[in-house]
Amino acid sequence: MNETTELDPPTIVWDDQGACLRVIDQRWLPHRLVVERLRSVDQVVVAIRQMWVRGAPLIGATAAYGAYFAWQNSGGRDDAAVAAAALKIKAARPTAINLAWAVDHVMRQAREASSEGDRAAAALRAAHDIVAAELERSQRIGEHGLTLIADIAARKHGEPVNVLTHCNAGRLATIDLGTATAPIYLATGRGILVHVWVDETRPRNQGAGLTAWELSRRGVPHTVIVDNAGGHLMQKGLVDLVIVGTDRTTRNGDVVNKIGTYLKALAAHDNGVPFYVALPSSSIDWSMATGGDVPIETRDGSEIGRVFGLDESGKPNSVQIIPPGSDVANYAFDVTPARYVTGLITERGICDATEQSLNARFPVNDR
Amino acid sequence: MNETTELDPPTIVWDDQGACLRVIDQRWLPHRLVVERLRSVDQVVVAIRQMWVRGAPLIGATAAYGAYFAWQNSGGRDDAAVAAAALKIKAARPTAINLAWAVDHVMRQAREASSEGDRAAAALRAAHDIVAAELERSQRIGEHGLTLIADIAARKHGEPVNVLTHCNAGRLATIDLGTATAPIYLATGRGILVHVWVDETRPRNQGAGLTAWELSRRGVPHTVIVDNAGGHLMQKGLVDLVIVGTDRTTRNGDVVNKIGTYLKALAAHDNGVPFYVALPSSSIDWSMATGGDVPIETRDGSEIGRVFGLDESGKPNSVQIIPPGSDVANYAFDVTPARYVTGLITERGICDATEQSLNARFPVNDR
Numbered sequence: 001m002n003e004t005t006e007l008d009p010p011t012i013v014w015d016d017q018g019a020c021l022r023v024i025d026q027r028w029l030p031h032r033l034v035v036e037r038l039r040s041v042d043q044v045v046v047a048i049r050q051m052w053v054r055g056a057p058l059i060g061a062t063a064a065y066g067a068y069f070a071w072q073n074s075g076g077r078d079d080a081a082v083a084a085a086a087l088k089i090k091a092a093r094p095t096a097i098n099l100a101w102a103v104d105h106v107m108r109q110a111r112e113a114s115s116e117g118d119r120a121a122a123a124l125r126a127a128h129d130i131v132a133a134e135l136e137r138s139q140r141i142g143e144h145g146l147t148l149i150a151d152i153a154a155r156k157h158g159e160p161v162n163v164l165t166h167c168n169a170g171r172l173a174t175i176d177l178g179t180a181t182a183p184i185y186l187a188t189g190r191g192i193l194v195h196v197w198v199d200e201t202r203p204r205n206q207g208a209g210l211t212a213w214e215l216s217r218r219g220v221p222h223t224v225i226v227d228n229a230g231g232h233l234m235q236k237g238l239v240d241l242v243i244v245g246t247d248r249t250t251r252n253g254d255v256v257n258k259i260g261t262y263l264k265a266l267a268a269h270d271n272g273v274p275f276y277v278a279l280p281s282s283s284i285d286w287s288m289a290t291g292g293d294v295p296i297e298t299r300d301g302s303e304i305g306r307v308f309g310l311d312e313s314g315k316p317n318s319v320q321i322i323p324p325g326s327d328v329a330n331y332a333f334d335v336t337p338a339r340y341v342t343g344l345i346t347e348r349g350i351c352d353a354t355e356q357s358l359n360a361r362f363p364v365n366d367r
Numbered sequence: 368m369n370e371t372t373e374l375d376p377p378t379i380v381w382d383d384q385g386a387c388l389r390v391i392d393q394r395w396l397p398h399r400l401v402v403e404r405l406r407s408v409d410q411v412v413v414a415i416r417q418m419w420v421r422g423a424p425l426i427g428a429t430a431a432y433g434a435y436f437a438w439q440n441s442g443g444r445d446d447a448a449v450a451a452a453a454l455k456i457k458a459a460r461p462t463a464i465n466l467a468w469a470v471d472h473v474m475r476q477a478r479e480a481s482s483e484g485d486r487a488a489a490a491l492r493a494a495h496d497i498v499a500a501e502l503e504r505s506q507r508i509g510e511h512g513l514t515l516i517a518d519i520a521a522r523k524h525g526e527p528v529n530v531l532t533h534c535n536a537g538r539l540a541t542i543d544l545g546t547a548t549a550p551i552y553l554a555t556g557r558g559i560l561v562h563v564w565v566d567e568t569r570p571r572n573q574g575a576g577l578t579a580w581e582l583s584r585r586g587v588p589h590t591v592i593v594d595n596a597g598g599h600l601m602q603k604g605l606v607d608l609v610i611v612g613t614d615r616t617t618r619n620g621d622v623v624n625k626i627g628t629y630l631k632a633l634a635a636h637d638n639g640v641p642f643y644v645a646l647p648s649s650s651i652d653w654s655m656a657t658g659g660d661v662p663i664e665t666r667d668g669s670e671i672g673r674v675f676g677l678d679e680s681g682k683p684n685s686v687q688i689i690p691p692g693s694d695v696a697n698y699a700f701d702v703t704p705a706r707y708v709t710g711l712i713t714e715r716g717i718c719d720a721t722e723q724s725l726n727a728r729f730p731v732n733d734r
Contacts, residue, residue: 030690198693200671202569202593205688208671212693223694226569226671228594228627232663232701235629260595262602266633296599304567304575304593307674309686319676319686321572323397326565326579327590334599 004035008217011172012053012061014128021065025052026172030213031310038062041069041085048092048099054206055173056247056283057134060098063089064127067106071123076116082107094295095256095333097248097285102130131175137280138177140347145183145243145278146190148350152240153192160193160221162240164230167201167258168210169245169278179278180243181211183345188220196222197233201258203304203330227260231267242268242275243345249277249284253338253353254291259331265340277336277353278345281362291335301328371402375584378539379420379428381495388432392419393539397580398677405429408436408452415459415466421573422540423614423650424501427465430456431494434473438490443483449474461662462623462700464615464652469497498542504647505544507714512550512610512645513557515717519607520559527560527588529607531597534568534625535577536612536645546645547610548581550712555587563589564600568625570671570697594627598634609635609642610712616644616651620705620720621658626698632707644703644720645712648729658702668695 012023020037027050028034036052038044044066047053053062070085086107090100109126110119152161169180177185187194196215201207208224215222225233233239242264248256255261255277268275288294305328311317322328341353351357379390387404394417395401403419405411411433414420420429437452453474457467476493477486519528536547544552554561563582568574575591582589592600600606609631615623622628622644635642655661672695678684689695708720718724 031687200569200688202567202595208689208693213690216690216692221694223696224671224689225696225698226594226626228569228625228630228701229696229698231629231633232626232698235702258595259593259599262598263595263630263634266598266637267630270633304591307676307686307688309674309688311678311684311686317678317684317686319674319678319684320398321567321674321676322575322591323580323583325583326575327588329590329592329596331592331596331599334595335602 002035004033006033009033009035010176011058012131012175014065021062023047023053023062024172026054026210027052029172030209031316038065039069041066041073041089044069045088045092048089051204055168056096056098056245057174057179057280058172059093059096060102060282061127061131061134061175063092063099064102064106064130067103068120068123068127071110072120076119078111093297095247095297098282101282105130134280134282135175135177137282137347138174138179138182141179141278141280141345142177142182142186144349145276145345146186148241148274148276149183149187149192149194153187156240158193160195161187162195162197162238164197164199164233164239164242164264165211166199166207166244166261166264168206170211170214172210172214173245179245179280181214182278183243184220185218194220196220197230197239198222198224199227199230199260199264200224201260202227206258230264234267234271234273239273242273243278246277246279246283247333248294249279249344250288250291250294251284251286251358252290252355253341253344253358255336255338255341255353256291256294256333257336259334262334262336265336269340274342275340276343276345277341280347281367284358284362286367291337294335296334297332299330299332301330304328304330369402371400373400376400376402377543378425379498379542381432388429390414390420390429391539393421393577394419396539397576398683405432406436408433408440408456411436412455412459415456418571422535423463423465423612424541424546424647425539426460426463427469427649428494428498428501428542430459430466431469431473431497434470435487435490435494438477439487443486445478460664462614462664465649468649472497501647501649502542502544504649504714505541505546505549508546508645508647508712509544509549509553511716512643512712513553515608515641515643516550516554516559516561523607525560527562528554529562529564529605531564531566531600531606531609531631532578533566533574533611533628533631535573537578537581539577539581540612546612546647548578549645550610551587552585561587563587564597564606565589565591566594566597566627566631567591568627569594573625597631601634601638601640606640609640610645613644613646613650614700615661616646616711617655617658617661618651618653618725619657619722620708620711620725622703622705622708622720623658623661623700624703626701629701629703632703636707641709642707643710643712644708647714648734651725651729653734658704661702663701664699666697666699668697671695671697
């Protein structure tokens with residue numbers, strides 16, 4: 001374990017001298033800040049599968065470097081090992097569309113290189129380009145989403161704008177700025193008062209552990225709540241806006257996101273609270289008609305039965321919370337039907353969660 | 368701490384020889400089975416406030432014995448100390464209506480005794496009567512609710528009936544059988560296959576810790592899920608019926624229950640899944656017009672920030688899951704509007720969640 005004293009290290013960064021990818025092992029947050037170095041396809045697969053890195057854009061970026069390692073390994077030969085490595089990386093997790101998208105993109109760029117000797121370098125450039133493009137998308141999502149927050153702030157006359165978010169679609173899910181958090185960071189950067197309700201997001205507590213941590217580091221006022229609480233807060237008028245991310249949005253605007261997102265969308269709908277999804281276009285699956293078609297990952301039941309944190313002596317530990325004889329089921333994502341989505345905040349602006357509106361922003365020849 | 372080897376001890380029982388009330392200290396479940404003896408008003412208040420006992424009917428029964436201790440203490444004199452004790456017990460927790468109802472009932476019965484010397488005995492009898500009446504109500508709720516399960520079972524031709532429940536409205540919330548669980552126990556007792564989806568129920572995990580434990584003890588198949596998962600299960604057709612309890616239902620049929628209940632009601636509504644609330648009439652607040660009038664308890668944030676269980680060495684421990692600098696808000700209950708409630712399962716049968724329907728079952732002169 002490599003703990004770092006950096007205050008706010010990047011989620012992912014290519015280390016040219018070390019010829020390795022540095023990522024935060026997010027499993028230790030918020031308790032330890034651990035940076036690991038990845039140097040092979042297998043290490044990338046482990047980091048994605050074991051959720052050292054998570055969040056659709058960050059998974060995609062990490063996978064892109066995995067594809068580079070495959071080309072580097074083969075010395076640029078387009079052999080069976082390269083193809084197998086690509087498949088292996090794409091299979092590391094099933095739901096986030098960015099994973100397959102990024103690997104396919106790097107593979108394509110490498111194969112288009114003029115010679116075998118150039119392929120690994122082309123793959124690395126393609127991975128760098130994905131990182132740069134995701135960062136740019138976060139920035140633009142932030143600018144478009146900022147207008148929503150600014151409009152509410154103008155109506156609230158100095159009262160903070162209360163934004164509820166689920167899971168972590170924050171900087172830790174991306175290269176920086178996040179998707180759902182990008183409008184929040186940009187708003188606070190411009191002096192708009194924002195307060196964030198952070199769903200703890202069982203079973204892995206990405207809200208309590210990651211979103212709360214990164215908002216703390218960047219000085220954004222926030223309050224952690226259990227996932228059960230959001231409906232009550234909306235009934236009481238304590239939520240002005242919901243912004244979440246997505247692991248995959250299908251072409252009709254159905255939003256696949258962390259389990260429990262759907263329940264918040266229902267509550268927002270029932271209480272007239274705007275419900276927005278912030279997403280880079282890399283999270284749109286144009287090949288899928290509806291969210292019902294997307295494979296929903298089921299994960300090990302131990303994620304529910306054992307909760308990880310710092311124990312009473314301040315040491316990392318986990319506690320068992322269910323009786324030994326009880327079964328557990330662990331569905332990682334759910335589908336929020338497009339009809340409950342007020343709008344999609346993309347890098348090309350805010351659009352309706354409909355096929356027509358998405359097509360207008362992202363024409364077939366310009367995706 | 369008094370661990371017991373009893374397999375399935377009562378949640379509450381009067382010990383005549385010891386002149387004390389024996390209750391399970393439910394804070395240790397599912398890890399330890401601890402039975403404690405209560406002998407004073409103050410001990411009763413602590414047991415209710417610290418949630419050794421919880422669940423509206425069980426809180427009411429425990430409080431009733433608290434009121435008895437007050438009369439015993441005063442030697443039957445209706446002095447300021449008795450009145451103060453009654454107020455103190457009623458203030459132990461704010462949301463469950465059974466608490467005030469039970470204390471008021473015992474006070475009334477004691478005051479109607481023919482002499483000071485008879486008052487303590489009258490109070491004790493009244494407390495016993497409350498216990499007997501609650502048990503009878505659970506039995507009848509079970510019989511009425513059983514018809515719902517049996518009807519679904521008949522349509523499923525041998526497939527188990529999937530019931531989702533939230534929090535613990537089980538035998539541990541009552542004298543025995545529970546409210547929401549009573550139909551389940553009676554159905555399984557008659558050989559109907561039932562499988563229960565158990566919401567873990569953050570922040571105190573009464574589902575994971577209590578409902579799962581008591582279903583295990585009585586051999587009812589069940590699966591623990593995070594609170595986020597219920598909507599997804601309903602979308603996938605994996606829930607036939609939702610049954611929950613209530614801490615207080617107002618005369619229009621609004622249901623105040625554990626935080627998160629409202630979100631499950633919304634999901635049930637969205638997916639055409641019947642949503643029932645099982646309640647003894649002692650949980651109906653005839654004095655309140657709507658759920659919006661009910662005080663919603665907020666509890667200490669440490670309930671969210673620290674999760675209790677057995678650590679990796681098998682010892683009771685707790686782990687901190689949020690960063691030290693983050694705020695926490697802990698709302699204990701929410702209000703499910705009557706329009707999302709398919710029906711109320713009472714001891715007098717199943718009725719609509721409307722003032723008219725409730726009044727028809729419980730006329731003013733027969734409550």
